[in-house]
Amino acid sequence: MNEIFIGIDLGGTNIKVGCFDSDIKLICKTATPTHADMGPEAVTDKMAQTAEKLLADAGLSLQDVPSVGLGSPGPAIYSEGIIESATNLPKFKNTPFRDMLSERLGKPVVFENDANVACWGEYAVGAGKDVEDMVFFTLGTGIGGGIINNGKLVHGCDDNAAELGHIIIYPDGRLCNCGQKGCVEAYASANATAKRAAEAIEAGAQSSLKKVLDEKGEITCKDVYQHLKAGDKLAKQITDETAEALALVCINMLHTTEPKRIVFAGGMIAAGDILLNRIKDYFNEHIWSLRKEPVEICFATLGEDAGIIGAAALAKQAHDEGKFNSG
């Protein structure tokens, strides 16, 4: 009988669930609203029901599922499966979330930070599938990160490693939501990129984006890249600043865990090669001259399914390594 692995990607807005074969090929997937305000038991039940229905609709059985992977926003004590508190899951307080889902489904559950799950997905079957050392950034509202060292996720002493958006690149620079100044997230997240454009226009910069700001009352990162492609000078400057910030953090990661590949994911990579090439340009401009570095900088390949793919791949790995046998 073929083994089926379930990957669940829990977000503040939606729960995504996917069923995968033992090669982590997608069989079927679905999504449903989270309704986090209903509290942890209702969310657990929703995840389980969604998974059960997905399996049934595809003619599959829960009996063929050895393990389930769950990616969740933090902060959490991932090694113990407990959500202490999470910004997007307000009713979760010291919730033993992994064990709740495990008991509800009667299956062992691997519980992991959402950025780490997406990182693992890219490592297992995506942009990093042929390397053993990888660094991963998600460029969204904020910047999340993941580090693979010698084929393993780096968790750190307290499950909070790879908060790569909060690497300080410009001391005394822009204030970040975390309270630090000059974090890469304060410059190069999708939100920060859009915000810098709006600030520049408000400060008097000439740009075709001004009309967008006047009409919509805001600028999105997507607007910036659309106007960049149309030749707007401010959009180019804003993109350059984003790319330079990302290049600096690439250099710092190179000198830290020395990845073979650095993978960028998230909505912002829709900007395409214009952004990627500028990151590489700045990397080459700022990197040392001691040796030619073998690191490759690229974009993720799994898109929005990275979370469910990574969760399923982690479930399979833990099963294959016999992690559930000892309790």
Place this chain on the structure above:
Amino acid sequence: MNEIFIGIDLGGTNIKVGCFDSDIKLICKTATPTHADMGPEAVTDKMAQTAEKLLADAGLSLQDVPSVGLGSPGPAIYSEGIIESATNLPKFKNTPFRDMLSERLGKPVVFENDANVACWGEYAVGAGKDVEDMVFFTLGTGIGGGIINNGKLVHGCDDNAAELGHIIIYPDGRLCNCGQKGCVEAYASANATAKRAAEAIEAGAQSSLKKVLDEKGEITCKDVYQHLKAGDKLAKQITDETAEALALVCINMLHTTEPKRIVFAGGMIAAGDILLNRIKDYFNEHIWSLRKEPVEICFATLGEDAGIIGAAALAKQAHDEGKFNSG
């Protein structure tokens, strides 16, 4: 029969050799000039002879030595035991150094970067002996680094991980010897600290260090800390800048591999608590407010023996793990 592990710390100036018991307690040690200009075969022979004599003088036998650890400056292909080229070992070109020593002594040899060796020494029996996640900095002529993640040294994709002195903290800042601008090494190494003091005096700053500069023609890092302790204001400002640079890199490492402990070593830690407390002050000033971080910042405890201790500890670990059995 008790096992004896030999640790060798190869420097451009001296070769240090130590014999250790299986608890990595020092039995005896010695040092001899490297004479790197004699070339790799002569240096190999010198290391072997020194180790053999050290054992004989202590009434020990090479027969009781299961393995030898060798720490060496790089860059090198450590996994293959080859020194491609090393600044301080000019006649070494694509030298299969590990195998040369192994054949000469008839013992398996573990070969590792000198900063990693010292890091492993502190991890095994020094300032990091009770943690599994550690980051290590040597503050000397330059700044070297080592990272322990989950009880293992981080090597990276190409054996050049943990070049922590070249983390960029001030983009477009001081030019580093590596060709980058704003590396922490360009601010906080012993050399950079002394150089910043001399530059400030040459630019007109008032300081009791001016007399030193006038008389000796140079200022050392030791001078800076002596004058700091005597109350000199410029020495305090220079020390503060060093401490702030180190604090920033501590924050960045916290958000990367999340060590439980960050250990500073090297001649500069002779500055004592004045320096350590300023690093902690700046860390607390710049760190995020999202959570209280459990990281501990401290000084190394093994002093100049860290290299031979770490090399012996690596030799023992590889022996215990059966790494030499597969050839």
